[in-house]
Amino acid sequence: DAGVIQSPRHEVTEMGQEVTLRCKPISGHNSLFWYRQTMMRGLELLIYFNNNVPIDDSGMPEDRFSAKMPNASFSTLKIQPSEPRDSAVYFCASSGLGSGTNTGELFFGEGSRLTVL
Amino acid sequence: SQKIEQNSEALNIQEGKTATLTCNYTNYSPAYLQWYRQDPGRGPVFLLLIRENEKEKRKERLKVTFDTTLKQSLFHITASQPADSATYLCALDMGPGNQFYFGTGTSLTVIP
Numbered sequence: 001d002a003g004v005i006q007s008p009r010h011e012v013t014e015m016g017q018e019v020t021l022r023c024k025p026i027s028g029h030n031s032l033f034w035y036r037q038t039m040m041r042g043l044e045l046l047i048y049f050n051n052n053v054p055i056d057d058s059g060m061p062e063d064r065f066s067a068k069m070p071n072a073s074f075s076t077l078k079i080q081p082s083e084p085r086d087s088a089v090y091f092c093a094s095s096g097l098g099s100g101t102n103t104g105e106l107f108f109g110e111g112s113r114l115t116v117l
Numbered sequence: 118s119q120k121i122e123q124n125s126e127a128l129n130i131q132e133g134k135t136a137t138l139t140c141n142y143t144n145y146s147p148a149y150l151q152w153y154r155q156d157p158g159r160g161p162v163f164l165l166l167i168r169e170n171e172k173e174k175r176k177e178r179l180k181v182t183f184d185t186t187l188k189q190s191l192f193h194i195t196a197s198q199p200a201d202s203a204t205y206l207c208a209l210d211m212g213p214g215n216q217f218y219f220g221t222g223t224s225l226t227v228i229p
Contacts, residue, residue, distance in 0.1 A: 033216070035219075042219060042221035042222060043161070043219040043222075045216055045218055045219075056216055091160055091161075104151070104166065104210065104217070105163040106151075106153075106161070106208070108161050109160055110158075110160050111159075
């Protein structure tokens with residue numbers, strides 16, 4: 001298995017532009033998480049999907065952030081409009097939690113490093 | 118609101134010694150606690166999970182304890198090696214849907 005795949009790995013954009021980050025979870029996993037990591041705040045949970053349905057989006061910072069999971073193999077995190085304070089590494093993680101076969105281990109992608117100028 | 122604290126931002130130890138990292142939490146009673154390793158520029162990688170009814174879990178040179186009374190977990194690396202140098206993160210399931218929240222991490226450097 002290729003693991004969790006995220007794209008792009010690096011994104012540099014200007015303030016006000018729309019940013020879309022993409023994630024392909026591990027096949028068979030039914031839970032997907034988006035995290036944001038900064039030096040100041042560490043790893044923050046943004047949103048959690050289970051069976052493609054958003055369960056908890058209380059960590060989404062503002063209305064500028066939105067996430068979708070149209071099917072079991074794809075999710076997007078969109079920021080519109082982007083601001084310099086959104087600069088961070090965004091991680092996607094998947095888990096087989098709830099499938100009765102696992103211990104809740106999260107498998108992370110390599111992250112998307114976003115820089116908003 | 119829930120809060121997860123790890124003992125220090127950075128820990129330096131001599132090769133061969135035991136590294137001990139601390140994870141403290143407040144305002145919740147998690148069913149699971151996990152430890153992850155993160156190398157620079159990479160995503161976190163799962164190491165161990167311990168359940169609330171378990172006191173201790175071991176895996177090779179790693180040992181994790183979980184004290185639900187103190188609301189604390191200790192993570193030990195015995196016979197530490199320079200290759201153990203990384204940031205270590207604890208994570209707790211603190212939501213009704215098994216959302217995992219992470220501590221800020223401890224950067225460990227093992228000095229040869």
